[in-house]
Amino acid sequence: MPNRAAHLILVPLLALLASCIAGLPPLPPLPPTYDDNCAPSHTEYLTKARDRQHRLAPSELAGDMAAMRDYCWAQTTSRGWLIAIKAEKDPSAGWSTTIPTPVPTVALTRRWSELDTESQAATICHELVHVKQAGELGTTVFLGLWLTSHGRFALEVPAFSDSLSVHEAAGQDVTPSARLETWAELADEVGRRPQLDADRFVEKYRLSDLPISTMPHDCAVRWAEQIWSEGRSPLPSE
Numbered sequence: 315m316p317n318r319a320a321h322l323i324l325v326p327l328l329a330l331l332a333s334c335i336a337g338l339p340p341l342p343p344l345p346p347t348y349d350d351n352c353a354p355s356h357t358e359y360l361t362k363a364r365d366r367q368h369r370l371a372p373s374e375l376a377g378d379m380a381a382m383r384d385y386c387w388a389q390t391t392s393r394g395w396l397i398a399i400k401a402e403k404d405p406s407a408g409w410s411t412t413i414p415t416p417v418p419t420v421a422l423t424r425r426w427s428e429l430d431t432e433s434q435a436a437t438i439c440h441e442l443v444h445v446k447q448a449g450e451l452g453t454t455v456f457l458g459l460w461l462t463s464h465g466r467f468a469l470e471v472p473a474f475s476d477s478l479s480v481h482e483a484a485g486q487d488v489t490p491s492a493r494l495e496t497w498a499e500l501a502d503e504v505g506r507r508p509q510l511d512a513d514r515f516v517e518k519y520r521l522s523d524l525p526i527s528t529m530p531h532d533c534a535v536r537w538a539e540q541i542w543s544e545g546r547s548p549l550p551s552e
């Protein structure tokens with residue numbers, strides 16, 4: 315990674331760590347540890363994952379997926395963000411992401427034009443959650459959270475919740491068994507990707523001496539499923 319990119323990542327992370335150690339509100343504390351039952355030593359990241367303030371309100375959800383996509387698109391650009399489609403040669407071109415600095419941009423997968431309208435709506439509404447999160451937290455804290463598995467978990471659970479809400483608004487199967495399957499898939503995604511990224515980051519910059527722990531994958535999956543099931547009708551196994 316070029317020096318400038320490393321600088322962009324390291325400075326926010328170290329600022330976040332310094333702020334955490336200094337105990338300055340409202341930054342999140344250092345990541346918790348988990349016992350054998352996935353009970354955390356503190357619940358701040360779980361509370362953040364449960365936060366509904368950046369999600370679409372039920373009144374904003376529409377069954378017309380073109381209207382849904384256009385609504386989330388307009389909500390994104392009205393906040394001053396650019397929306398761009400990733401270049402073919404970009405190594406991360408296969409997925410969409412939110413880049414708050416230097417120019418706040420939602421970078422869409424290069425396959426954007428091949429996605430059906432429902433997938434486009436779910437994708438842009440997912441990224442809108444991150445846009446709102448970045449707006450509230452500020453670039454430093456947002457990137458700091460992005461770089462730890464606990465932080466990514468806290469950011470991704472609400473975003474994937476809205477992806478799911480959009481698919482449900484489109485009339486996708488919302489029977490309990492179908493939801494359980496979708497949740498398991500999403501929970502695995504939320505648990506796996508942040509952990510891989512965080513592990514690589516810690517290894518690459520030899521940060522293992524710093525008090526950064528990664529969220530255990532099985533705990534991420536378990537907690538994501540638990541949070542997604544809250545506020546919905548009970549599943550058969552509950």
Ligand SMILES: [Zn+2]
Pocket residue numbers: 440444469470473474
């Ligand atoms: Zn996301």
